[in-house]
Amino acid sequence: METSSGKILLFGKWPFDGIQVEDLGLKRYICLKPVYIPRTGGRHEHRPFGKAETPIVERLANQLMRPGKHGGEKAKAIEIVKNAFEIIHLRTSQNPIEVLVRAIENSAPCEDVTKVAYGGVVYFRSVDISPLRRLNLALRFLVEGARIGAKSNPKTIEEYLADEIIAAAAGDPKSYAIQRKNEMERIALASR
Numbered sequence: 001m002e003t004s005s006g007k008i009l010l011f012g013k014w015p016f017d018g019i020q021v022e023d024l025g026l027k028r029y030i031c032l033k034p035v036y037i038p039r040t041g042g043r044h045e046h047r048p049f050g051k052a053e054t055p056i057v058e059r060l061a062n063q064l065m066r067p068g069k070h071g072g073e074k075a076k077a078i079e080i081v082k083n084a085f086e087i088i089h090l091r092t093s094q095n096p097i098e099v100l101v102r103a104i105e106n107s108a109p110c111e112d113v114t115k116v117a118y119g120g121v122v123y124f125r126s127v128d129i130s131p132l133r134r135l136n137l138a139l140r141f142l143v144e145g146a147r148i149g150a151k152s153n154p155k156t157i158e159e160y161l162a163d164e165i166i167a168a169a170a171g172d173p174k175s176y177a178i179q180r181k182n183e184m185e186r187i188a189l190a191s192r
Contacts (some may be wrong), residue, residue, distance in 0.1 A: 008034035010097060011082050013127060014089070019098045023105040025131040030056050030101060038078060052132065056100065059135075063143040064161075069151070080158055085149060096165075103168035107177035108138035112189035113165035126188040137184075138177065142168060145176025 004158035007015050016034040021027040029052045044050030051059070063078040085096035092099060113124040129137070142164050148159035167175035173182070 008036060010035065010038070011085070012036065014085065014095050014097055016097060019095065019101060021101055021105070023108070026081050026105060026108060026135055028052065029131050029135050030104065031159075032056065032097070032101075038081070039074065049132065056104070057097065059139055060100065060143070063139045066143075068147060080161065083156075083158040084161040084165065087159060088166060091162065092166060099169045100165055103142060103165045103177070104135065104138045106171050107141050107168045107175070107181050108134040109181040109184040110134065111185050113191045124187075124191040126191045138181075141177035142178045148176065 007017065009015055016032050019032055021030045023034075031053055033053075033055055035055050035058075038055045038056060038061060040054055042053055044053050054062075060073065060080045061077040063073060065074060088096040088099050089093075109129060111126055112129050114127050116125045117120050143161070145164040146157055146161035149155070149164070150157040153160075164175060164177060168177045172178060
């Protein structure tokens with residue numbers, strides 16, 4: 001819905017303007033283009049790096065659509081994200097889009113390991129991760145944390161997703177996404 005000033009608001013509630021991406025590596029890949037409902041219909045599919053033009057809220061919903069209990073329909077995934085954003089707004093009194101951006105910045109790993117083989121001997125080397133992969137991993141970790149928490153629990157996935165995003169935005173070490181990031185970077189540091 002538009003306000004009297006003519007701004008486009010996500011789900012008719014939250015504005016996209018004023019949100020800054022502080023991580024310079026991720027700035028190009030976190031799309032904050034204003035949309036009413038995050039559903040582009042896969043228009044980015046056949047272009048290199050077209051994924052970067054997909055709104056970040058839709059990318060979060062797409063991660064929820066993996067096989068499993070809460071996977072499947074796009075409409076269901078968007079509804080989960082919408083309800084999680086409501087919870088984030090109630091708990092933090094902040095724009096949930098901004099909280100999501102902070103969570104992604106805090107949970108995006110910078111280093112990983114890769115296998116290198118020399119003469120039949122395989123060992124691991126530390127490598128830097130590209131910004132697009134950093135963003136993909138951060139979104140995956142946020143959603144994995146919510147799905148693991150919601151598995152056979154009375155609390156809903158919306159509440160767990162909101163908890164995970166809030167904890168990752170605060171840099172809380174109890175967050176699943178932050179734990180996975182720290183684990184990847186610790187293994188990479190040992191492989192230098």
